[in-house]
Amino acid sequence: MTHDQTRAVLTVALMAAFADGLKDDRERTRVRELAARLPAEGIDLPALYQEVLLGKPDLATVAQPLAADPALAQFAYEMAVGVVDADGAHSGAEGAFLDRLAQALKLPAAQARAYVEQADAIAAVPGVPVSVPAAAGAAAPVAGVDAAAIDKQIVDASITNAALELLPESLASMAILPLQVRLVYKIGKAYGYELDQGHIKEFIAALGVGLTGQYLEQFGRKLLGGLLGSVLGGMGRTIGKQAASSGMAFASTWALGQVARQYYASGRKLDMEKLKSAFTPLVQQGQTMIQQYGPQISERARSINVRSLPQLIGR
Numbered sequence: 001m002t003h004d005q006t007r008a009v010l011t012v013a014l015m016a017a018f019a020d021g022l023k024d025d026r027e028r029t030r031v032r033e034l035a036a037r038l039p040a041e042g043i044d045l046p047a048l049y050q051e052v053l054l055g056k057p058d059l060a061t062v063a064q065p066l067a068a069d070p071a072l073a074q075f076a077y078e079m080a081v082g083v084v085d086a087d088g089a090h091s092g093a094e095g096a097f098l099d100r101l102a103q104a105l106k107l108p109a110a111q112a113r114a115y116v117e118q119a120d121a122i123a124a125v126p127g128v129p130v131s132v133p134a135a136a137g138a139a140a141p142v143a144g145v146d147a148a149a150i151d152k153q154i155v156d157a158s159i160t161n162a163a164l165e166l167l168p169e170s171l172a173s174m175a176i177l178p179l180q181v182r183l184v185y186k187i188g189k190a191y192g193y194e195l196d197q198g199h200i201k202e203f204i205a206a207l208g209v210g211l212t213g214q215y216l217e218q219f220g221r222k223l224l225g226g227l228l229g230s231v232l233g234g235m236g237r238t239i240g241k242q243a244a245s246s247g248m249a250f251a252s253t254w255a256l257g258q259v260a261r262q263y264y265a266s267g268r269k270l271d272m273e274k275l276k277s278a279f280t281p282l283v284q285q286g287q288t289m290i291q292q293y294g295p296q297i298s299e300r301a302r303s304i305n306v307r308s309l310p311q312l313i314g315r
Contacts, residue, residue, distance in 0.1 A: 001072065004065040007043050009076050011062045012101065014052040016083035019097035020090075059097075063104035073105040078170035081116055085123040086177055090116075122174050125313040128185040128197050145190055145265070154257030157183040158286070159293055160312075162250035163300035175309045180204065180253055182313065184260045191264040206272045207259060207279050250293065251286030258282050 001009075051057060066073045080101055084094035095116075102112035161179055164172045181200050188195040259275050259282060290297075304312070 002065070003042055005069070005072060007048070008062055008065045009072075009079070010043065010045070010048060011052060011057060012066075012076050012080055013083060014049060015057070015059065015062070016080035016094075016097065016101075018052060019084055019094045021093070059100050060104045063101065067104065067106045073107060074111075075170070077102060077105055077107055077112060078115060081119045082170055082174050085119045085174060090120070090123075118171060119174060122171060122178070122309050122313065125178060125310045126197055128181065128195060128200065150187060150190055150257075150261055153183065153186055154254060154261070155293070157257065158250045158254040159296050159300050160304075161253045162247065162290070162293070162297045163304060165249040166297065166301040167304065167306065169306045171306055171309060172304070175313055176249055176253070178313045180256055183253065183257050187257060187260045188264045193264055193268070203260070203263070204256065207256070207276050247287055247290035248283075250290050250297070251283045254286035254289065255279055255282035 063073075063076075066076050077098075081090075081098060084090040084098065090098070098112070098116060102109065157179060161176045164176050164179075181197060181204070184200045184203060185195050188200075256279075259279050262278070263270050263275055
């Protein structure tokens, strides 16, 4: 990709993140921190963040360097769909943005619509069972907690999410976030808490792991870590350069599981600021574990059917 194309894709990503106004201060902070951290050579990402936030660039002009390359235009569109669907099926304002983006990228309307429908099907799957009562959150007595079973749940979810990020299909990364919600639900339930989806998303956001920001970070690692060329070239399910990206998916899921275990085991009495401070070192610890589980991640990646992602999330 050229410098202008890379900048255009990043601009589309940020515009997608702000398509609904992004009023959540924590999520806004997460996106700003991401923009400052991504290693985009020759591109001032903090300045680009401010330009998108305050200047609202013209979408047709932004998309122009991408529209001439159908594969790159499709990738940019899929990435934008993933961003707006990261915290659930997109809003009306986000849908209008996607319509304008598809036109600016010169994508066939039917092709764009079909992809949005696939993404919405994934975003619509609740991370928790639909039977969870509205007054969820109260604890029920727990006679004993199987620590080994919780360990296995955390590692299994981390392996699955690492495998998802290895896959070239953009839809695969969209399943990482609801699977993290599902993991927190299972851990809370093990300690007697029947959690609803709103509570879990609030818990995840309080740790600084916002849903939109997390999807953007997954995308950014692929784009700027040298993976995009392989994705656009149809790399299939081989494992090579993807290791760093997949390792972060493993580490963030593992750390989230460990923090959730601490929180619910304490009867939800631990201070969230302390848990947030504990999260980063746990992510670093999780990164050291990726080689240990590499073969299992590879095998899991080969077994995942992207068309069955809603079933994977809901089971």
